[in-house]
Amino acid sequence: MSSRHAAALALVGWYLLMPPWAGGDPPTDVNTSAPLIQWNVGYSFDTRAECQNARAGESRLSDKSLGEKVDAQFADTFSGQTPTFEQREGAIKLLRKRINEMRCVSGDDPRLKEK
DSSP states (O other), X not given: OOHHHHHHHHHOSEEEEEOOEEXXXXXXXXXTTSOGGGSEEEEEESSHHHHHHHHHHHHTOOHXXXXXXXXXXXXXXXXXXXXXXXXXXXXXXXXXXXXXXXXXXXXXXXXXXXX
């Protein structure tokens, strides 16, 4: 976690963390066993309830919505190209897995501190 992330964590109460990508570039999995300090801050909230509501909302995203995110990221990464059906479906499945593994964590959780 960068010092910028650490500073942000000191200011806000709850974080919706996403596990880091794993398996190369492009990623082929998510690393749910990584220490929390290596997870990505998706969003920050004042309360645990707000964080949990956001997590639930992300979990309810349709495959169509996830596909639109995949298409946009693919086009941005590969100069406007469109993914193949297999690439798109694999990316949607991986993104869904990452969303399902997101966690709400308090900003004062000791696992977020750099050692």
